[in-house]
Amino acid sequence: MQPIIIVLIILVVLVFIALVKTIQVIPQASAAIVERFGRYTRTLNAGLNIVVPFIDSIRNRIDLREQVVPFPPQPVITQDNLVVNIDTVIYYQVTDARAATYEVASYIQAIEQLTVTTLRNIIGGMDLERTLTSREEINAALRGVLDEATGKWGIRVNRVELKAIEPPTSIQDSMEKQMRADRDKRAAILQAEGVRQSEILRAEGEKQSSILRAEGEAKAAALRAEGEAQAIRTVFESIHAGDADQKLLAYQYLQMLPKLAEGDANKLWIVPSEIGDALKGLSGAMGNFGPMGGGSSGFNPQAPGKGAPEADSAKDRREQPPID
Numbered sequence: 001m002q003p004i005i006i007v008l009i010i011l012v013v014l015v016f017i018a019l020v021k022t023i024q025v026i027p028q029a030s031a032a033i034v035e036r037f038g039r040y041t042r043t044l045n046a047g048l049n050i051v052v053p054f055i056d057s058i059r060n061r062i063d064l065r066e067q068v069v070p071f072p073p074q075p076v077i078t079q080d081n082l083v084v085n086i087d088t089v090i091y092y093q094v095t096d097a098r099a100a101t102y103e104v105a106s107y108i109q110a111i112e113q114l115t116v117t118t119l120r121n122i123i124g125g126m127d128l129e130r131t132l133t134s135r136e137e138i139n140a141a142l143r144g145v146l147d148e149a150t151g152k153w154g155i156r157v158n159r160v161e162l163k164a165i166e167p168p169t170s171i172q173d174s175m176e177k178q179m180r181a182d183r184d185k186r187a188a189i190l191q192a193e194g195v196r197q198s199e200i201l202r203a204e205g206e207k208q209s210s211i212l213r214a215e216g217e218a219k220a221a222a223l224r225a226e227g228e229a230q231a232i233r234t235v236f237e238s239i240h241a242g243d244a245d246q247k248l249l250a251y252q253y254l255q256m257l258p259k260l261a262e263g264d265a266n267k268l269w270i271v272p273s274e275i276g277d278a279l280k281g282l283s284g285a286m287g288n289f290g291p292m293g294g295g296s297s298g299f300n301p302q303a304p305g306k307g308a309p310e311a312d313s314a315k316d317r318r319e320q321p322p323i324d
Contacts, residue, residue: 021053031097033059060101066093074116076123087163096154104153118145
């Protein structure tokens, strides 16, 4: 009985192993390569798959998701003979599991070496300044070469990024000094531009202020002249309305003469030539008043003072005969 039990146990174990090898569950976004007696037969996709146990075998399981692989810094010589260390990051995806298994032994190592050689060819044709400022150009050129070379391996390179470009320490110091000098220069230019703009605005403000002040003074002078003209017009109309004769005008003219000499600053008083006509008109006006008192006396405009009329009266009395 015991040998039969042992044989049954062995058979159960073999059946279990056969079932395990027959049923293959492939996760999502994965693939498996099946070989029969060492020869490729098919590729298992995601889901439940059945294979022939002990005849078919799983050669490789490949992840079909996009992978990110950072590569260590690589020394690269630029066109101006400077050594820079460049870190690269590759984003790739397996599109053909069979080609990725049989066309290349290790596609990760192959991509790394191809990246290094391609990067040296690209950077070798650029100087340091262009290398530091042309990351997009380097990424595009590197991705084009890698995508073309890895296509037959069943690999698609989606993106290539330069993570860091490190020039030598001495070059970094020189670049920092140059950057600091450029910033100081830009600051000085901006400050000078600000002062210039401020002066321009101040000059424009003063110009506008002067223009407005001149316009105000002109309007004030025009209004003042208009007011004076209106006043003269009003006086002239009033004189004509009152029907003033030559006598009144001469008298008013004589009244204005003392005002011409007012003020402490008047050192010299020039008598206008019209004063003779005014005095003649006033003399004629006073002569028409007739005799005053006991005789026929009249006002003499050329008399020296207030005593002139009294002297004329005394003279008239001496010439009259005595009364008995």
